[in-house]
Amino acid sequence: MSNGKSGSIDRVGAQTLRRLDALVFDAYGTLFDVHSVTALAEATFPGRGGALSQLWRTKQLEYTWLHAAMGTYVDFDAVTAAGLRYACASLGLDADEVRIAALIAQYAKLETFAEVPDALAHLRVTHHLAILSNGTPDTLRTLVTGTGLDGVFAAVISVDSLRTFKPDMRVYRLAVDRLGIARERIGFVSSNCWDAIAAKHFGFTAFWVNRQNAPLDLHGVAPDHIVRSLEDLAPFEH
Secondary structure, three states: OOOOOOOOOOOOOHHHHHOOOEEEEOOEOOOEEHHHHHHHHHHHOOOOHHHHHHHHHHHHHHHHHHHHHHOOOOOHHHHHHHHHHHHHHHOOOOOOHHHHHHHHHHOOOOEEOOOHHHHHHHHOOOOEEEEEEOOOHHHHHHHHHHOOOOOOOOEEEEHHHOOOOOOOHHHHHHHHHHHOOOHHHEEEEEOOHHHHHHHHHHOOEEEEEOOOOOOOOOOOOOOOEEEOOHHHOHHHHO
16 A cells, blocks of 8 residues: 555555456546647647647646536536647647647547556456546547447446536546445546545545656545556456
């Protein structure tokens, strides 16, 4: 278990996973690489693609938190578009509607991280797998289909039915209700530390996928386990 003081990596044992009936995954940044838009961003704005991708993602998350805190809602596709427009304006980029539309469309064509297909194939042998995401149902469906993950998940769950975003506790309850599995028997996997912390607070066993070797967020509650990638989960099934 994480000591709550650092971002050090755990080795998750089979005994931990055997206590769980389901593993629920965040989508963006956990299964699907949000920065796989960087290539198109760089081709569109040479020399600025990396900065654009980073700021775009930052504002996208900030806008979801703001909507959740204010009790307002527009769907994640609209949030993504707003974040892109802000990022372009902030960086002083000449972003006409054609360029904006092309970049937004790329969010439905994100790539998975390299280990994701094999890791999920291992994990689904012994666990129900699901996605719980801020994304819209249509975009999530397109991503799952486009990356060859059809048939892997027992459920692909969007916040859209609640009209709010993570970390609203009602979002995490969606997985319990949809899967019909007690929260104590569900593991939640996210590359966003704040998301893993919120899931832990809700009562899930929380796995933070710390791909960037970042320090632990200091919110007073730590994820149960910190891993570097999904490979740190899948091999210990055997």
